[in-house]
Every structure is written in structure tokens, then in C-alpha cells.
Amino acid sequence: MTYATVMVSLALDQPNDSRLLVAGELAERFEAAIVGVAAAQFAPPLYFTDGAAAQGLIDQEEASIKRRLAELEAQFRAAIKNRGGHVEWRSAMDFPERFTLTQARCADIIVSGGQSPAFSDAFALASPKDLVMQSGRPILVVPDGVNWLDLRSALVAWKDTPEARRALADALPMLRKARDVAVVAIPEGDDDRPVAVAGVTDVTAWLARHGVTATARVCEAARNETVAGQLEKVAGDVGASLIVAGAYGHSRFREMILGGVTQYLVTQSARCVLLSH
Known part of the structure; x- marks a missing residue:
């Protein structure tokens, strides 16, 4: 593609x-x-x-x-x-x-x-x-203030959903040009960690078969911090200039009512974000 x-x-x-x-x-x-x-x-x-x-x-x-x-x-x-x-x-x-x-x-x-x-x-x-x-x-x-398409480092915000899979496939041309790619999962609870590890492992292997070398990272389960806050910290840690994520809505009748992480990604002002629904 x-x-x-x-x-x-x-x-x-x-x-x-x-x-x-x-x-x-x-x-x-x-x-x-x-x-x-x-x-x-x-x-x-x-x-x-x-x-x-x-x-x-x-x-x-x-x-x-x-x-x-x-x-x-x-x-x-x-x-x-x-x-x-x-x-x-x-x-x-x-x-x-x-x-x-x-x-x-x-x-x-x-x-x-x-x-x-x-x-x-x-x-x-x-x-x-x-x-x-x-x-x-x-x-x-x-965001306003971005003056070039920086693909040196990209972060894939992974969640095992159709939206995230779609975003990953849609971003593949850009990820192939990125120097560093991190696939990051943030489990909702400690019990979800093994599933998250299996997910990012599969995703990095899939990317490798498409010519993209990526590292896998599973964060600690969110407790006193929002998932958006954790994602912002990880993006800063890896120096990501591009975030790839699925876009989620809270309502089947009004899909424009976005989930918290999607709302954050649309309104944050530091990085380019590729979103797919």
C-alpha cells in the first residue's frame, strides 16, 4: 500500500x-x-x-x-x-x-x-x-506550529480493536519510512498484561513482515493517571513525532462523541497523529 x-x-x-x-x-x-x-x-x-x-x-x-x-x-x-x-x-x-x-x-x-x-x-x-x-x-x-513531517520516531498506540488494526494498516506507508517505531499498549488492569504482551508481540512481528522494525512496550496498568496522560509520557520518552491510533466514539447514535484518548489526540498540540475509525 x-x-x-x-x-x-x-x-x-x-x-x-x-x-x-x-x-x-x-x-x-x-x-x-x-x-x-x-x-x-x-x-x-x-x-x-x-x-x-x-x-x-x-x-x-x-x-x-x-x-x-x-x-x-x-x-x-x-x-x-x-x-x-x-x-x-x-x-x-x-x-x-x-x-x-x-x-x-x-x-x-x-x-x-x-x-x-x-x-x-x-x-x-x-x-x-x-x-x-x-x-x-x-x-x-x-497541530499548528508543526513545520515538517518528522518521521524519525513513531509511536503506535496499540489496543486490540478493529480501529487500531485499521490505523496500523493505514499508517504502514509512513511507518516504513520511520527510523524508530514503538508499539505501546497500556492495559486497563494488571490481569490484562499477558494479553497486552501477546498483542504487541504479534503486532511487531506483523510489522517486521512488512519491512518495519519495531520495538514492543507494555506500560503499567493505569491507576491514578489517565490513559491519555500515560500515552503522553511514553510519547515523550521515545521522542515520538507521530502517533498512530484507532479513533473511538462513546455513542452508537452520535459517533462524533469521542472517547477520552481520541479527544486528547485530536486536541493535543505537539505531534502529528494518524487516526482511523
């Missing part, structure tokens, strides 16, 4: 520099096509008028959105100039999440910005939380 098409999701009124840099590097490393996507929708004010005044307000706001989308296209084309292969831009007056999820069918991986814990604007931003749970594609979350 390789990445033949990289998609980068851009946001209005938010920094896009880091995700553009990483998406460009990703396309260049894998000689992939790169597709930029952006969308925004007019958000009517709380108190809305009618008649000619209303239409004038709508026309003014839509013209502003079109100008900002054109500016994003120019930023995208300047950032990925001379990187990768085929270059394409797609934008629309639409809800960003809906538009990006539709366009995801053409991509192998989607690069998105990180997200703060604060409420996000659904009219101007395709949230990485929604993308990872609904796109059917791996999402590479790039």
Missing part, C-alpha cells in the same frame, strides 16, 4: 500553514497527487431581516466567502508548488464537513488541522473529529 492521493482540508479564518506544509511533504515523499478542499456556508445572524435588506446581506456575505475561498486556493497552490504530482483544488459554498466527507472518496489520506477543545464553527470548519469518524479514510491531524 502507498498513498497515491493526499487530500488537505483547509479552514476559513484559521491558520493553514502547518497542514499545507505537511500535506506537501507527504505528497512529495510518496509521489502522490494532492487535492486541496475547502468550503464554507453563510451563517445567518440571530436576528434576521427580510426583503431587499435581507437579500443584500446574503449577497454580501456570499461574496465575502467566495473571496476567502479564492484566497485559500491561492495559498494552497503557492504552498504545494513543485511538490508531488497532479494538483487539484475543490471548493464550494457548502457546509465544510458535508463537502469534505463527499470529496474524501478520491483520497487515500486526509490531512487536517488540529482542533482546540472549544466549540468549532460548523459553517467554516470541517472538524477533524467529524472527519475521522465518518470519512472512511485515515486522518492525519497536524
Whole structure:
């Protein structure tokens, strides 16, 4: 497997520099096509008028959105100039999440910005939380401030679930290029340790058969610390610049309600994170 098409999701009124840099590097490393996507929708004010005044307000706001989308296209084309292969831009007056999820069918991986814990604007931003749970594609979350795709050290947050297996397979092209790979399991209790050891042993053997040399590590069971806190410590210990993990939701009816570790990975600001659901 390789990445033949990289998609980068851009946001209005938010920094896009880091995700553009990483998406460009990703396309260049894998000689992939790169597709930029952006969308925004007019958000009517709380108190809305009618008649000619209303239409004038709508026309003014839509013209502003079109100008900002054109500016994003120019930023995208300047950032990925001379990187990768085929270059394409797609934008629309639409809800960003809906538009990006539709366009995801053409991509192998989607690069998105990180997200703060604060409420996000659904009219101007395709949230990485929604993308990872609904796109059917791996999402590479790039925090603001990251200025290159550092694959020297990668951490695989292993849990014996379909989501983690999917993430591992989706990350394989990047893991093949990493210098150091650590497969880490954090058991929920002491009784789970033998199962965790067997799991990371199998995973490192599987990676070896795919040309990736990895080390296995099983942490102490979480007691007075969250799993996210333990994961952060391990990532610091191994110097990981990339974390690979499955994405989990708490609700079958509202999958965008993320689990604690997934929420942390989407909002942390230090490392790129590849998530799959």
C-alpha cells in the first residue's frame, strides 16, 4: 500500500500553514497527487431581516466567502508548488464537513488541522473529529506550529480493536519510512498484561513482515493517571513525532462523541497523529 492521493482540508479564518506544509511533504515523499478542499456556508445572524435588506446581506456575505475561498486556493497552490504530482483544488459554498466527507472518496489520506477543545464553527470548519469518524479514510491531524513531517520516531498506540488494526494498516506507508517505531499498549488492569504482551508481540512481528522494525512496550496498568496522560509520557520518552491510533466514539447514535484518548489526540498540540475509525 502507498498513498497515491493526499487530500488537505483547509479552514476559513484559521491558520493553514502547518497542514499545507505537511500535506506537501507527504505528497512529495510518496509521489502522490494532492487535492486541496475547502468550503464554507453563510451563517445567518440571530436576528434576521427580510426583503431587499435581507437579500443584500446574503449577497454580501456570499461574496465575502467566495473571496476567502479564492484566497485559500491561492495559498494552497503557492504552498504545494513543485511538490508531488497532479494538483487539484475543490471548493464550494457548502457546509465544510458535508463537502469534505463527499470529496474524501478520491483520497487515500486526509490531512487536517488540529482542533482546540472549544466549540468549532460548523459553517467554516470541517472538524477533524467529524472527519475521522465518518470519512472512511485515515486522518492525519497536524497541530499548528508543526513545520515538517518528522518521521524519525513513531509511536503506535496499540489496543486490540478493529480501529487500531485499521490505523496500523493505514499508517504502514509512513511507518516504513520511520527510523524508530514503538508499539505501546497500556492495559486497563494488571490481569490484562499477558494479553497486552501477546498483542504487541504479534503486532511487531506483523510489522517486521512488512519491512518495519519495531520495538514492543507494555506500560503499567493505569491507576491514578489517565490513559491519555500515560500515552503522553511514553510519547515523550521515545521522542515520538507521530502517533498512530484507532479513533473511538462513546455513542452508537452520535459517533462524533469521542472517547477520552481520541479527544486528547485530536486536541493535543505537539505531534502529528494518524487516526482511523
